[in-house]
Amino acid sequence: MENRHGIIWGFLLILMGAFFLAINMYPNIFGTEFWPFIVIGVGAAFLLSALLTRTGGLAIPGCIVGGIGGILYYQTISGNWASWAYLWTLIPGFVGVGIILAGLLSRERVHFDTGGLILIAISFMGFIIFAGSFGLNLGMGMLWPLFLIGIGVITLISALFRKR
Template sequence: MKRKRGSMVIGFLLVLAGVAWIAYQYFPQYFQWLPRDWVWPFYIITVGAIFILVALLAGTGGLAVPGCIIATIGGILYYQTTTDDWESWSFIWLLIPASVGIGLIIAALIDRHWKALRVGFWLAAANLIVFSIFWLAFRGSQGIVAKYWPVLLILAGFIFLIESWKPRRRIE
């Protein structure tokens, strides 16, 4: 039954996407509220959202990971398109592995795979911490942040060193 439910959800979402696409092509006046810069990254975000929605509705957690990756790439492209901040690729790419971690968290919750929950948390946390440090380093040119951001880098390094020294628990 799980497999049929997944096929049914995917089929429904494909039909819905097709109807929306036809409506957009033949009735563009109803979609003028969408800013032009927002339209093309929206397609990418929508594909990612469909993957996540199918993962949630069909109970197939594995689809959450590619869904999060695709939606994150769409979000990054939306940000860069609307702000014309293409130089941000030097650090914004760290959101992609963070999205893998978020996808693993969602998948672990759906599939009740608790080991993956921890892996997903650490993957997301590590990349979001490093992303934040680089964001502050490259964009936080005001006050104390610009001068002392390497301290945050050192603190993050110590967190990982302490975590690596902890003995591993054996799960049998």
């Protein structure tokens, strides 16, 4: 199995090196809005490694780094750098998605980890609170009932998948 890991990592490193070489040789090939895709690409490399090696733990940093790259891309194309005041609250949700993927990709025992759903719910709640306070004009009256419904769904799923 170690040989397979080395082959996969070697292949990924060669691809990343070729990509960075192309950027150095042709600096304007992708334009000025492209730089966040480097961060997204690093996250994708972690996710691809997790998928190919069935090492679920690599999905967690892959989701975090890729998600932050997505935030940076949004901020780059919109110019809304002040949105970081509330977009940081999405990071626990990225961790939650990574935990769920890690459980599903685990080599030892494929499982669904409800802790990931809890982190996604916490992230959603933080986003609603901070985005409503610092940037987005959210109709909070409409969103709080949806948040309660979401928490109820997560609680129900957690109860159904809990070991007895």
